[in-house]
Amino acid sequence: MRRLLTLIGSLVLAMSLSTAATAQDLENQIYLDTVYGRVVIQLRPDLAPLHVERIKELTRAGFYDGVVFHRVIDGFMAQTGDPTGTGTGGSDLPDLPAEFSSEPFVRGTVGMARTADPDSANSQFFIMFDEGSFLNGQYTVWGQVIEGMEFVDRLQRGEPPRTPDRIVRMQVAADAE
Secondary structure (H helix, E strand, O other): OHHHHHHHHHHHHHHHHHHHHHHHHHHHEEEEEOOOOEEEEEEOOOOOHHHHHHHHHHHHOOOOOOOEEEEEEOOOEEEEOOOOOOOOOOOOOOOEOOOOOOOOOOOOEEEEOOOOOOOOEOOOEEEEOOOOHHHOOOOOEEEEEEEOHHHHOOOOOEOOEOOOOEOOEEEEHHHOO
């Protein structure tokens, strides 16, 4: 009986810790809704705290809602985050300094777009369709798709796509309705 009570107590403790961890993780997850379905991105503040804070700030302001995927290259990546839809725009906030890491660019990695200046990232980001080791250590990794990559795979291709897909809505998971 004592062994059973110990086992039950351990299970209750594990479940409560798991629930607390899940609630905490919601602050570091993004829901990116497309017409095809929801993409869940796990944020990586351990790699790029300034970039994660910027993404959350812009997301909470509704900045990304309705923005097109303006550059979608088969076998490479899908890029978005430019309110003009041209690939030349950004937010009104100052550019961010690079937060390069040794984290590799693989399928589902989310990185920050920039110009030739390493410290020019602002609001544009991309999601990798495939491995891109040539980007390693040269672009900031700030997230990883953990669910819904099949919806990213369905985005219309092109530079720009003839009929570009849009972010329907983007939310920090902790704020999701």
